[in-house]
Amino acid sequence: MSKRIDVADLNVYYGNFLAVEDVNINIDAKTVTAFIGPSGCGKSTFLRTLNRMHEVIPGARVEGKVMLDGDNLYGSGVDPVTVRSQIGMVFQRPNPFPTMSIRDNVLAGIKLNNKRISKSDADGIVESSLQGANLWNEVKDRLDKPGSGLSGGQQQRLCIARTIAVKPEVILMDEPCSALDPISTLAIEDLINELKNDYTVVIVTHNMQQAARVSDKTAFFNIAGTGKPGKLIEYAETATIFSNPSVKATEDYVSGRFG
Amino acid sequence: MSSNALTDSGSAGRAGDKIFSTAAMVAGSLILFVLFCVAVFLVKESIPALTADPADLKGGVSFFAHIGALIVGTLIAAAIALLLATPVAVGVALFISHYAPRRLAQGLGYIVDLLAAIPSVIYGAWGVTVLAPALVPPYVWLAENAGWIPLFTGPASATGKTMLTAGVVLAVMIMPIVTSLSREIFLQTPKLHEEAALALGATRWEMVRVAVLPFARPGIVSAVMLGLGRALGETMAIALVLSSGPMIASLIQSGNQTIAAEIALAFPESSGVQTNALFAAGLVLFVITLAVNMVARWIVARHKEFSGAN
Numbered sequence A: 001m002s003k004r005i006d007v008a009d010l011n012v013y014y015g016n017f018l019a020v021e022d023v024n025i026n027i028d029a030k031t032v033t034a035f036i037g038p039s040g041c042g043k044s045t046f047l048r049t050l051n052r053m054h055e056v057i058p059g060a061r062v063e064g065k066v067m068l069d070g071d072n073l074y075g076s077g078v079d080p081v082t083v084r085s086q087i088g089m090v091f092q093r094p095n096p097f098p099t100m101s102i103r104d105n106v107l108a109g110i111k112l113n114n115k116r117i118s119k120s121d122a123d124g125i126v127e128s129s130l131q132g133a134n135l136w137n138e139v140k141d142r143l144d145k146p147g148s149g150l151s152g153g154q155q156q157r158l159c160i161a162r163t164i165a166v167k168p169e170v171i172l173m174d175e176p177c178s179a180l181d182p183i184s185t186l187a188i189e190d191l192i193n194e195l196k197n198d199y200t201v202v203i204v205t206h207n208m209q210q211a212a213r214v215s216d217k218t219a220f221f222n223i224a225g226t227g228k229p230g231k232l233i234e235y236a237e238t239a240t241i242f243s244n245p246s247v248k249a250t251e252d253y254v255s256g257r258f259g
Numbered sequence B: 001m002s003s004n005a006l007t008d009s010g011s012a013g014r015a016g017d018k019i020f021s022t023a024a025m026v027a028g029s030l031i032l033f034v035l036f037c038v039a040v041f042l043v044k045e046s047i048p049a050l051t052a053d054p055a056d057l058k059g060g061v062s063f064f065a066h067i068g069a070l071i072v073g074t075l076i077a078a079a080i081a082l083l084l085a086t087p088v089a090v091g092v093a094l095f096i097s098h099y100a101p102r103r104l105a106q107g108l109g110y111i112v113d114l115l116a117a118i119p120s121v122i123y124g125a126w127g128v129t130v131l132a133p134a135l136v137p138p139y140v141w142l143a144e145n146a147g148w149i150p151l152f153t154g155p156a157s158a159t160g161k162t163m164l165t166a167g168v169v170l171a172v173m174i175m176p177i178v179t180s181l182s183r184e185i186f187l188q189t190p191k192l193h194e195e196a197a198l199a200l201g202a203t204r205w206e207m208v209r210v211a212v213l214p215f216a217r218p219g220i221v222s223a224v225m226l227g228l229g230r231a232l233g234e235t236m237a238i239a240l241v242l243s244s245g246p247m248i249a250s251l252i253q254s255g256n257q258t259i260a261a262e263i264a265l266a267f268p269e270s271s272g273v274q275t276n277a278l279f280a281a282g283l284v285l286f287v288i289t290l291a292v293n294m295v296a297r298w299i300v301a302r303h304k305e306f307s308g309a310n
């Protein structure tokens, strides 16, 4: 598992509005990459183009290439459904399916495509996924209770368990901790550190310390002004971005002088 | 320090709260009061019929012997209507909310809303002039090939004015309202849950199955119940389309009758205790409608824990 992502000359549009312009970035397998930048610079927009989730929004489209281990996600004949089953996504607000139990939430992705699995296989997947999301011990006695009855942090880890249950190559996370308290945040950060043993992880965050703590590489996005497109300004080792960035705007941003 | 600064908050805002809560309360009580008055009226008018000498009543049988067939007829007509209308309505609503391109969806939604506003007598007229004759050949076929099923025992009606036709007309009549309400509910599915499904690699239909339908289920039940209410109480369409008669199992012969149609047809020529019997029939219809709704509420409430309300 886990594949690399290479993005070439990517533009993202909402209708006629160019939201993100000319992004080139190479993300290695089994690394954690953080996207940082001021609000509205297109981090979420760009992240969603990495598994074609932007196509859910009417009028959103891309130009350019996104390669997953050399295969273009936007090649002709590529089904976005296949793309998304290989590149999972965790959202800003925890969104377990409210009508499903904890167990069924974990199995939701597996049961798609009408795949039939035996009960013992299902039990195994539920346990290993919840273990993988550091949630097993907290919920193992109430797997049949609704997922919406968990705390926000637990719900978010349930969403991560649901994502890793389908064994994706890459996991995208859009501000996964912004709705959580510091303890839950730490739990997720620890989890991200473990996830990178098996997965390629890309995380959007507004929290510099978080980016510094969890990521190997950091990408700084910026926007010249409202109505202008967002751009990738600098992409380097996280240590470099935070201690010795080569662009002035990056230094201003990470040192808190703007944004 | 005798005065607590927290006690004297602006009273202007409070007045609004008071007015609103009083208004809501009055409106709520008013509904209960009207319901209560209707029930009292029906019961009062019904009692003479329940104790009447069968000889004074229509057909010379006691009220209870008479009403049984009508209850069955009413339930069968409504059941056919629901069975046919619900899948189609939910399908059309899903198509409008999640499949059709935006322009087409708007047009379709508009048409469906228009259909819901057509008076039932029009559906009845259509049923008797167009649908009933058109259904005669299928009924003949059914009688020949599926006649061993009691529901399709021949000989098929030559006019097509049968229970099945009445059920189909009712289905067509309630479909728009069920569609319209279901569509509104489907559109309210949280984007969050739809995206959660898609991000797991769900196709559009799987997304509907995993996120939209579970979210919408209580709403669909409510929509269907509204449709059912209309079907149970429908008068004109049935009166026009059904060639009524004694209770029979076959849906493709003339026969059977519903409570509402019976009341409408018999009312002008009834007097005295016969009129009371019609009120009693109305009371029964009232009770059936309440009971059906309560059962539906109960079904929805059983799944409350998983409804996402928490």
Ligand SMILES: Nc1ncnc2c1ncn2[C@@H]1O[C@H](COP(=O)(O)OP(=O)(O)OP(=O)(O)O)[C@@H](O)[C@H]1O
Pocket: A014, A019, A037, A038, A039, A040, A041, A042, A043, A044, A045, A046, A057, A227, A230
């Ligand atoms: N659905 C949409 N339709 C049209 N424009 C959009 C849509 N979503 C985002 N945009 C625009 O695209 C630009 C980038 O937005 P995006 O949400 O990607 O920013 P972001 O970097 O994720 O911001 P934040 O840090 O606040 O989440 C903004 O100008 C925004 O207004």
Ligand SMILES: [Mg+2]
Pocket: A043, A044, A045, A174
């Ligand atoms: Mg964002």
